[in-house]
Amino acid sequence: MTINLKNVRFQYPDSPDKPVLDIPSWSVAPQEHVFVQGPSGGGKSTLLNLLSGMSVATRGEVSILGKKLDKMSGRQRDKFRAAHIGYVFQQFNLIPYLSPVENIELATHFAKHGKKNETLNAIEALLAKLNISSEHWHKKTIHLSSGQQQRVAIARALINKPELLIADEPTSSLDQDNRDNFMSVLMSLVDENKATLVFVSHDKSLSQYFSRIDALSDINCGSEAS
Numbered sequence: 730m731t732i733n734l735k736n737v738r739f740q741y742p743d744s745p746d747k748p749v750l751d752i753p754s755w756s757v758a759p760q761e762h763v764f765v766q767g768p769s770g771g772g773k774s775t776l777l778n779l780l781s782g783m784s785v786a787t788r789g790e791v792s793i794l795g796k797k798l799d800k801m802s803g804r805q806r807d808k809f810r811a812a813h814i815g816y817v818f819q820q821f822n823l824i825p826y827l828s829p830v831e832n833i834e835l836a837t838h839f840a841k842h843g844k845k846n847e848t849l850n851a852i853e854a855l856l857a858k859l860n861i862s863s864e865h866w867h868k869k870t871i872h873l874s875s876g877q878q879q880r881v882a883i884a885r886a887l888i889n890k891p892e893l894l895i896a897d898e899p900t901s902s903l904d905q906d907n908r909d910n911f912m913s914v915l916m917s918l919v920d921e922n923k924a925t926l927v928f929v930s931h932d933k934s935l936s937q938y939f940s941r942i943d944a945l946s947d948i949n950c951g952s953e954a955s
């Protein structure tokens with residue numbers, strides 16, 4: 730299994746009596762594309778933070794690619810994430826005064842692999858595949874449209890060829906056309922990379938792109954969702 734959760738509970742320190750997540754069991758097989766749908770405030774981002782090791786479960790076991798994140802130190806989780814997990818955030822989280830190429834280079838730097846020239850070639854090939862024309866590659870990212878920035882964010886998430894790609898409401902700031910484009914580019918790159926995809930959104934209409942749809946309320950017995 731790419732993801733295996735067992736008796737996972739998570740609560741924020743300021744509400745110790747109210748778990749945001751209480752998941753008896755949840756797993757995702759290699760190369761599955763899972764859409765996790767749930768209302769705002771239901772705990773979707775909290776779940777993704779556990780899967781990527783940005784947060785640690787209060788209780789229970791979180792295994793990703795056979796490794797128990799709950800047994801790792803913060804530093805080990807950071808290294809594991811850089812090497813194996815790609816993340817596309819709701820608000821892109823690109824550094825606005827760096828260019829697309831520089832933003833993506835940062836991700837390769839943390840994963841520490843490849844020679845600089847090969848890395849640059851791979852970045853440029855990926856940007857071209859994502860239909861970002863070369864005139865934008867070295868401009869400050871802040872000068873790109875939201876659709877272009879979103880595609881740079883996909884490139885950054887995929888440059889290290891992660892086995893697991895996590896996407897948190899990545900289409901929320903896109904119009905219908907850009908949204909459809911984004912979804913088809915994302916799906917074809919995920920397939921090409923043979924990656925497992927966990928995509929969360931409140932927007933049920935996006936479920937058409939997925940073979941597996943899980944309502945967060947079905948997997949989570951936590952107080953906010955039930």
Ligand SMILES: Nc1ncnc2c1ncn2[C@@H]1O[C@H](COP(=O)(O)OP(=O)(O)OP(=O)(O)O)[C@@H](O)[C@H]1O
Nearest residue numbers: 741743749768769770771772773774775776931953
């Ligand atoms: N850092 C935090 N400290 C305390 N409570 C938090 C924190 N982050 C989130 N919460 C609470 O945890 C619950 C779940 O939040 P989360 O962001 O995971 O939901 P979500 O489903 O991703 O929502 P949205 O779709 O609006 O992004 C909410 O009630 C929220 O107020």
